[in-house]
Amino acid sequence: MLKLDKIDTFYGESQALFKVSLQVKEAEVVTLLGRNGMGKSTTIRSIMGLTPIRHGQISFAEKLxxxxxxxxxxRLGLGLVPEGRQIFPNLTVRENLIATASNFTGSATPYTTDDIFTIFPRLKDRLNNFGNQLSGGEQQMLAVGRALMINPRLLILDEATEGLAPLVRREIWRGLAILKSKGLAILIIDKNLKALMNIAEHHYIMEKGQIVWDGTTAELQSLPDLQSRYLGV
Incomplete structure (x- = not known):
């Protein structure tokens, strides 16, 4: 579905990504792992066209x-949940969900606000609250819901649960498990390795702007030294 082929990305004259290649298949959950500052968010920005690549190719559904x-x-079907959430603070929960709602992908069963409330029931109780009246966890649920309202074929989450309380994290992971069961492809950045290995099939590890390892969950679980080397704090 999504394929990055040896992309290089720069900020001015400073190179941030070096020949990065990865792919996400239909209905697959994939993680992008690594310590802070290793190029994960830049990779997401490159995919979404926010930081244009200088070399290489990015394709989605076989379209460059x-x-x-x-x-x-x-509009091709990539839904982004950005780091920092970036919801509209002066719009209500309902308004945030419907403000950018669309069905450019032509889904036969497009998401409704009721579908979002089924995945994240807490949002229904906050329906008429403004974005700036929500907790960080509620804002993150809203950011996921807003991304789903464009009916994406691939959902991308940059720091899915960073800074959230454990109880709220569990609600986010439960919601993502529901989306996985529906066959939605997901690309996730997060630091909660245990939760990621419970939901994802394939993992990529970044170090200094490069992919230094990729493999399955079983392979990653069998390599504690690798986890310590690239992911330990």
Missing amino acids: IHTLPSYSIA
Whole structure:
């Protein structure tokens, strides 16, 4: 579904990504792992056209997308939950969900607000609250719900549960498990390795702007030294 082929990304003259290649298949959950500052968010920004690549190719559903503007990439079916959530603080929960709702992908069963409330029941209780009246966890649920309202074929989460309380994290992971059961492809950045290995099939590890390892959950579980080397604090 999504394929990055040896992409290089720069900020000015400073190179941030070096020949990064990865792929996400239909209905697959994939993680992008690594310590802070290793290029994970830049990879996501490159996919979404927010930080254009200088070399290489990015394709989605066999269509080259690296030359497209961000809004065109989103309309193809890439839903982004950005780091920092970036919900609209002066809109209510309901308004945040419907503000950008669309069905450019032509889904036969497009998401409704009721579908979002089934996945994240807490949001229904906060329906008329403004974005700036929500807790961090509620804002993250809303950010996921907003991304789902464009009916994506691939959901991308940059720091899915960073800074959230354990109880709220469990609600986020439960919601993502529901989406996985529905066959939605997901690309996740997060630091909660145990939760990631419970939900994902394939993992990529980044170090200094490069992919230094990739493999299955079983392979990653069998390599504690690798986890310590690239993911330990």
